[in-house]
Amino acid sequence: MKAVTYSATGDSDVLTFGEREEPHAGPGEVRVRIHVSGVNPTDWKARKGSGSKQLPRPQVPNQDGAGVIDEVGEGVTGFAAGDRVWVWDAAYQRPDGTAQELVVLPQNLVVALPKDVSFDEGASFGIPALTAHRALTSYEHAAAELTPGSLDGRTVLVAGGAGAVGHAAIQLAVWAGATVIATVSSHDKAELARAAGAHHVVNYTEPDTAQAIGALAPRGVDIVVEVNVAANAELDVKVTNANATIASYADAPGADSVTIPVRPSMAKNLRWQFLLTYTVASEAKEAAVRAVSAAATDGALRVGADHGLPITRFPLDQTAAGHDAVEGGVVGKVLIDVA
Numbered sequence: 001m002k003a004v005t006y007s008a009t010g011d012s013d014v015l016t017f018g019e020r021e022e023p024h025a026g027p028g029e030v031r032v033r034i035h036v037s038g039v040n041p042t043d044w045k046a047r048k049g050s051g052s053k054q055l056p057r058p059q060v061p062n063q064d065g066a067g068v069i070d071e072v073g074e075g076v077t078g079f080a081a082g083d084r085v086w087v088w089d090a091a092y093q094r095p096d097g098t099a100q101e102l103v104v105l106p107q108n109l110v111v112a113l114p115k116d117v118s119f120d121e122g123a124s125f126g127i128p129a130l131t132a133h134r135a136l137t138s139y140e141h142a143a144a145e146l147t148p149g150s151l152d153g154r155t156v157l158v159a160g161g162a163g164a165v166g167h168a169a170i171q172l173a174v175w176a177g178a179t180v181i182a183t184v185s186s187h188d189k190a191e192l193a194r195a196a197g198a199h200h201v202v203n204y205t206e207p208d209t210a211q212a213i214g215a216l217a218p219r220g221v222d223i224v225v226e227v228n229v230a231a232n233a234e235l236d237v238k239v240t241n242a243n244a245t246i247a248s249y250a251d252a253p254g255a256d257s258v259t260i261p262v263r264p265s266m267a268k269n270l271r272w273q274f275l276l277t278y279t280v281a282s283e284a285k286e287a288a289v290r291a292v293s294a295a296a297t298d299g300a301l302r303v304g305a306d307h308g309l310p311i312t313r314f315p316l317d318q319t320a321a322g323h324d325a326v327e328g329g330v331v332g333k334v335l336i337d338v339a
Helices: 041-048 126-137 164-175 187-196 211-217 229-239 260-269 282-297 316-327
Strands: 001-010 018-020 027-040 054-059 066-071 084-087 102-106 108-111 153-159 180-182 200-203 221-226 240-248 271-274 311-316 333-337
Touching: 001 316, 018 316, 041 260, 041 316, 066 126, 084 221, 108 282, 108 311, 126 164, 126 187, 126 221, 126 240, 126 282, 153 164, 153 229, 164 187, 164 221, 164 282, 180 187, 180 211, 200 211, 211 229, 211 240, 221 229, 221 282, 229 240, 229 260, 311 316
Parallel strands: 153 180, 153 221, 180 200, 221 240, 240 271, 311 333
Antiparallel strands: 001 018, 001 054, 027 066, 027 102, 027 333, 066 084, 084 108
8 A cells, every 4th residue: 555654753855655565453443544634733743853763663644634444343333344534643652644545543533524524624623623622621611522502602712813723723612602803914814714713803913912802802802722822921811801711732933931921810810721632631532522523513614715724735645745835834734635
């Protein structure tokens, strides 16, 4: 079968396209024929590492993907050959990501893909949507699992509303009933955030961002989904309501620490939540998978330019170019056509 692997960390030229032996599903596992593989920042960062380092065995990159089950192992229930599925965390602490034609996974990493949901959408869930769900549910007064109406009356601020996680956060928050304000850096990105469903959009490169957000949310924001907490901590404290949560899921290049306004945070009883989707507690991760699946079934997690997340595509043998595009900050989602 065709696959992309790397045997040492480094720049994208360590990725090699070639043949691998076909794997087979063991007990509790299913084999998925991948149609589309998704690329996230975590994928190129894992591949790049902190310098050149030889790996104990070849690694297939990419955590997310979607396809069709074609082999079911002993003891697997709820799945059969021919089922359409999306997969998550495929390459986390495992050598087999989704940049290959066939991948064998434990059945808990495989989720049924509704018939009306495309492989492109399924390959775009994973890291972005599960991260967004945890950010939204880290709020003290939110349900542990989002459902329609579970965020009624709440206001959510999504920083970087044109990114993949920001896009998923907008869609999930709107699906759950929240009023959503997104911040962006350009007119084009503002249009993407609106297409995703944001009720209000603020260009943070213009003066008086806090004042603009305050005018839209005079009571204050309840949840901040934050992509650059080092730059935005002071702003976030200014625009939040009492007992709000600021959930940070990323750090900007070169910004590995943050100064938090302590007294203002104390005065508002703010919660600062830092998160990495891989190490989220299993109960919270399982709730996120269920909620994302339910939102997808409801048609709430669409992708593509018309829905605020433009797609850039590459064939499997150009996965390195896909990694470079994500590392270079391409707007939207990068997908790899595998099948």
